[in-house]
Amino acid sequence: MASYLSQAKYLILQFSSCKVIHIKRSKNKSAEALSKLASTNFEHLAKDIRVEILDRMSVPQNQVLVIQTGVESWMTPIMAYLSSGILLEEKVAARKIRHKALNYQMQEGVLYRRYFLGPLLRCVDAEDANYLIREVHESICGLHAGSRMVVAKLMNAEYYWPGMHMEAIQEIRKCDSCQRRAPNTLRPKNELVPVTSA
Incomplete structure (x- = not known):
């Protein structure tokens, strides 16, 4: 919604004058009918109603660039052990990680904790x-x-x-x-x- 708002503000600046008026919901029945029309099937509509289906968004999608990767956290040794079996050099720390890893699970590169009272919890x-x-x-x-x-x-x-x-x-x-x-x-x-x- 924020991107649509910025697009609307940009389009408002293109006009010499613009006025925005708040219309109450009770007096805005045509817009409400139009919003309901968007979620219905168009096959049963009469021929006199013109429907335009947009195949792409009116707001360009922002490209997200990865700035920082590989940040160390509490999940790093557990993920390394579950994905490739890599353990730390110290025996005590390696045993702790092996014991902790029993409660965790990897799915598509994301670490989840097994929770017996509900679904998996994302770490x-x-x-x-x-x-x-x-x-x-x-x-x-x-x-x-x-x-x-x-x-x-x-x-x-x-x-x-x-x-x-x-x-x-x-x-x-x-x-x-x-x-x-x-x-x-x-x-x-x-x-x-x-x-x-x-």
């Missing part, structure tokens, strides 16, 4: 994990929930990385909105110590 690195936490916690649909709810939503969205609970707690503590609007607890900071009178 992500630290940078993507930070973005996912912020997206679930404070994006447009974010509810500024606690760390347990954020991790549960991420696992329902089929993502995984080790230490996701601790990273969620650290990221939520940085949220300015949660710090300002958190409810004040009226409970004492320490447990009360009863003192008996003499």
Whole structure:
């Protein structure tokens, strides 16, 4: 949608004057009928209705160029072991990776963790994990929930990385909105110590 918006802004600049008016949904029945027409089959339509089918997009697709590849993360040794059987030199580290690899699976070059309560969970690195936490916690649909709810939503969205609970707690503590609007607890900071009178 962002590319269509930029294309529309570019086309607006080509005109000498342009006016954009918001039309209420109740008064815009022809546009709504047109949008429903796009999802129907055209064979039953009468001959007097003219339908044009576009075979290519009106917005040119952006080319994505890979800038950085081969970044080391926690997934690198597990992926190397699962894809080609390469282990580290140290025996203890190699045994740990061999033991961890039992819980993981490679599909089309992507690492997934086996999850016994649901589908496979896609493994992500630290940078993507930070973005996912912020997206679930404070994006447009974010509810500024606690760390347990954020991790549960991420696992329902089929993502995984080790230490996701601790990273969620650290990221939520940085949220300015949660710090300002958190409810004040009226409970004492320490447990009360009863003192008996003499």
